[in-house]
Amino acid sequence: MDLLPKPDQVAAAASNVAHLMLYGGLADLRPMPRTLIDEGPLREVYHYRPAKQVKSTGDPVLLVTPLAAPSLCFDLRRGCSLVEHFVEQGRPTYLVEYGEISFKDRNLGMEHWIRDVVPEAIRAVHEHGGGRPVHVIGWSLGGIFAILVAASQPKLPIASVTVVGSPFDVTQVPLVAPLRPILRITDGGVVTPIYRMMGGAPKPLVRRAFQLSSGTKLLTKPIAKLQHLDDREWLAQIQAVDRFTANMIAYPGRTFGQMYHRMVKKNQLRNGVLEYDGREIRVDSITLPVLIFAGNTDGIAPINSVKALVRLLPNAHEVRFEIVPGGHLGMLTGRAARTTTWVIMDEWIEQHSTPDEPVGKGSARKRSAAKTAKKPAKKPAAKTAKKPAKRAVAAATAEVAPRRTAIGSNPERRFASGSSRSLAPKR
Template sequence: MPFLPRPQQLTSAAGNVAQKLLYGGLADLRPMPRTLIDEGTLREVYHYRPVADVAQRGEPVLLVTPLAAPSLCYDLRRGCSFVEHLVGQGRPTYLVEYGEVSFHDRTLGIEHWIDDVLPQAIRAVSEHAGGRPVHLVGWSLGGIFALLTAADQHDLPIASVTLLGSPVDVAQVPMIAPLRPLVDLTGGQIVTQAYRLLGGAPKPIVRWAFQFTSVDKVVTKPLAILQHLDDADFLAQLEAVDRFTENMTAYPGRTFGQLYHRFFRSNLLVSGRLELDGRVIDLARVTAPVLVCAGAGDGIAPIRAVRAVVGLLTGAEEVRFAVVPGGHLGMLTGRAARGSTWVQADAWIDAWDSRRRGAPTDAGPGHASPKGSSPDRRGPRRDAIGANPERRYRSSSSRALGG
């Protein structure tokens, strides 16, 4: 609100404060209804129930949750829920999450997700959806796991892959660069001994690390609340982000160790190759079309860290890169995501639905010809959705939220 707010703003602010005090908050935090269709060790696959009066259309979408983050990232609150958006369009929507990680799970490594969790989830979704191929959408580490799975297991029914804020070149992450000399000096042993003793990265540490990446917003949060007391949607978003942060989970010990040594210390994935359980996974072997989105204000996965994957996907049918507004969580489910990230994902998924059904190559905005489909190599228009790699979506409200 301005220094001298208008009477209408004062009335709105008073109403918001009353709502908060009397009812505990302004955000509609009801989860979208869902049904468990498959489960295993740290694997729960859910199908979101269709809306009664909306016709089902297209191939299914599987949302891949990153480790340590709750599945709330995809279903933050009503009005800012990617799940609600997909279901509202009639898209068959599924999600894989991992439940609570305990000390008992400390021996599980990345292999568990690449060999078991994601392949089983993809097959379960495909079967539940009538044998159709599956569009994978992964945020943060969920996107990296989805990409590694697509590169390693070519027999899976994958229609396309969408990466949202997935950093491949961690040397470009500002919060990591200053720490690397200290880690190298100690040979990484301090952290190694700590995660072995604890059996992984406990929830309080994970929560603190996530908050540390946006410490400036934590410091200025009280002022931001005062300035937006009349904005119920802004306040509701803050409430939903706080709930998300409070529900962070732990990393299993061996998985955390692999991420620490191979991603953080050695930055191996920037080469496009990762040795895992006696084999080498090469990102050049990904054949599915891949959409890559980076958040303009993302401190965990900045643009250069995310864009590094584009040149590694030499075997993909098509690769597109786009910059969207928001921080690490905001680019997925901030208020500006409704008109940017979700638009990108919609166009990409719709395009590759059409390709699977053999639709004409000139399918409108956002639809480009896959390799070998047509002698006409003009490609998509520069104004098509996602076609311009330099395109940016800007939003001051998204930058203010940052979450």
Template structure:
């Protein structure tokens, strides 16, 4: 434990860095190069190129793609590159009002299959290991189930909720949404063209309202901890860069996931056909955060019982909330180690 003079010296240095040197977090992105581009799709390869099969990082909609590259020291992308892997990222960019008619089909039928194909092609035709967070994990599961012709070798989902009834935030307000849907919620998102980025940002903050309320006290208590303060800066930047949801996609998520809870049954009607998650036939790693209120343990773990045709389904609960389980300080020695071991087993770097 630091002595009082040591605490004061560290706190003074941190405050000085915050006020006069732009902050404590090293927000420089991991170097990358564009390898493919299309509507709401940019596929990047992080540099330097590594060995083994390519690893494709898949973010959710509305969240900035740098969730996988939050800051130096808390970047899953940078970590995988340092371990000698070939790492790719799909970035959806900013969604505008002009994209309001894009539905989940756009991402499941076009964006993600093309991203997988692009990563495989750039890596010389090798199979792709998909690592996805939140809704990115749900969409990746749907793609893997629906497109077994794609060169997907394995799948890792982090904080991807399948059973919405297991989310404590949902249960109290669902009866209200059932009553108010036809005259409030559906007309609102249709009028606005989706869920505006300001609303998405507020929803993310509300999911961790206890941390928002106690943040000033936590900052003062940890004023001598540069790494803690740097993480707060990086998370604030992440939250400030939330994007909007396209109207039709938001409507499908709201009606099919939130109200009908279709995914809990392992199937989803999409684009005129029914996609069954049990058609996933690749090794799968599933990770939940022990402090995640958006995707709690039970909501995430439910997929383990559904994927009965996968040759391997491995499940772990790791420290952290919704973002923390992916890019928190504890993720470096928990979540990332599980991903490392899983990839080492199915995708050894030579």
């Protein structure tokens, strides 16, 4: 809104204020309909119901939420919901969340999610999705879980892994870097007794930490609201983000301790090696395709902290790194994500998906075997030559068509990213 508002801006602002006062908000906060398909200790796997007007086909997608954050991160509000986007695209969409964390869960470590929760969710989605491989998408700590699961259990039916705003080098995080020398000196002498006594990081503390990560935005928020009183979409987004922040979840004590000692103090993820239960997980063992997103204004996981993952994946089939607009949450479900982050995800999933099979015809392998068994003897060369070589034509067409294996190589993309990076697929 201008310093001296125009008549239409005044009218829009008055309408928005009236709506806020009468109805409590402007955002459409209806959740996408879903059904519980699998559950276990701190594990709930949901399938989002397909849209009536769209046929649901293709490889399924599993959205992995981080600890302490609600699943609202993927279904923020109508129009800014990654779940809604996938469902309307006809993509079988699933989500794993963990429920409320209580004091009785204080002894659970990261291995509970890496060894049990996320792998079991992948298996459930694989089975429910018709036996097709699963595209795993993790945001923040959920992305770290996805990478560690893929590295530790290579036989899981995973088609690709997408990491959104996951820091793998905390020395590049401005909020943490200044504290690391102090933490090394104290050796956890202050923090460790506190989280052990409290059983973890309680919800109010997690909520406040997320708010403070926005820095100046938290201080300037009241002024920004006045400046955007005529912008319905902006106000709706703020309302949805406030609801997301208010629903933060606690960290279990042992998990919080592992994150504090291994990730913050020792920065183990920077070298791509994590130890737990006497085992060693090596990120460089991943051979799957991996897509990595960084937000250009992300204060929790800045670009360089996320980009550190790229060099840890020398054996991956393909690695793509993309910088997109937005902060830690905005890059995933902000208003700009519709034409940036989601566009890339659609391209990536389509590129690494298995082809659809006709219903009721069995697997491609069985059809191929049956066709071979029924195949008659070869005809004379003279008769065979008269028929068009369809496979040869298709191969020639494929060679002529441009190969767009790199993010940023598509001239039709509606945004620019000067820091995109792609590693050529291994053959």
